[in-house]
Amino acid sequence: MKNLVVAIDGPAGAGKSTVAQLAAKKLGYTYIDTGAMYRAVAWKTLQQGKKVTDELILAVVKDIDVNLQYQDGKTTVTVDGTDVTGQIRTPEVSAIVSQVAALGPVREKMVDLQRKMGERGSVLMDGRDIATNVLPNADVKIFLTASIEERARRRHKELTEKGYEIDMEKMKADIAARDKADSEREISPLVQAEDATLLDTTGLSIDEVVERILAMCK
Ligand code: DC
Numbered sequence: 001m002k003n004l005v006v007a008i009d010g011p012a013g014a015g016k017s018t019v020a021q022l023a024a025k026k027l028g029y030t031y032i033d034t035g036a037m038y039r040a041v042a043w044k045t046l047q048q049g050k051k052v053t054d055e056l057i058l059a060v061v062k063d064i065d066v067n068l069q070y071q072d073g074k075t076t077v078t079v080d081g082t083d084v085t086g087q088i089r090t091p092e093v094s095a096i097v098s099q100v101a102a103l104g105p106v107r108e109k110m111v112d113l114q115r116k117m118g119e120r121g122s123v124l125m126d127g128r129d130i131a132t133n134v135l136p137n138a139d140v141k142i143f144l145t146a147s148i149e150e151r152a153r154r155r156h157k158e159l160t161e162k163g164y165e166i167d168m169e170k171m172k173a174d175i176a177a178r179d180k181a182d183s184e185r186e187i188s189p190l191v192q193a194e195d196a197t198l199l200d201t202t203g204l205s206i207d208e209v210v211e212r213i214l215a216m217c218k
Contacts, residue, residue: 004029004121004140005118005135005138005139005140006123006138006217007125007131007138007196008124008125009126009132009141009143010126011179012179013151014144014151015146015206017035017126019201020126020213021075022210023124023213023214028122030117030120031123031125032068034130034134035126035127036077037114038100038106038110039088039093039097040066041100042057042097042100043088043093044079052096052099057106061103061105061109066078066110089162091174094178098178102186107187107188114135118138131143131193131195132191140217141196143192143198146202147202148179149172150203152168155175159171
């Protein structure tokens, strides 16, 4: 397959990273998880041990080195050289990441890095503003979504497997709050690009979604 640039956007829990990772592997492409970059900034903010304010986040982002390495089908995220891959998907990070991602200077720095990674082609990048803002000239644009019930179920399963005990109703409320924050923020809100194809994954298996993505890349 050609050296395509594939952009996948969608709300929390739509399954983007799971299916994008698998599709990238099948295509022999690099997978770029942009949400992980915002999570890395959120993680470092929490490490400061202070009350989380916009000022604190801005001070953190001024002096942070976020790096994504994709190898053998796995993404490793480092912050200032430390591997934080296992620490960026906690409920604590999720609780502040929308606040982090809404700040202009945070987005500027991350989008700059993302565009550099996208330039090389043969990439599959997922996030919220990839087709609309980061890579508007992407060859394939997909908007991945699912019902809020299904998205909450998926996130709940993921966290339960990691040993967290979270109430399903709370999970649903957290996802709805993040949807609202991501869709209503001023800078690069989550919206489907006009030229993106909508893919609703409610009731579809992971393999079925991957197959549909691969078909769109043909
Ligand atoms: O996909 P995720 O749940 O790991 O994303 C974490 C947060 O980062 C999410 O609340 C929205 C934000 N985000 C963003 O604003 N822009 C992106 N390109 C990717 C993620």
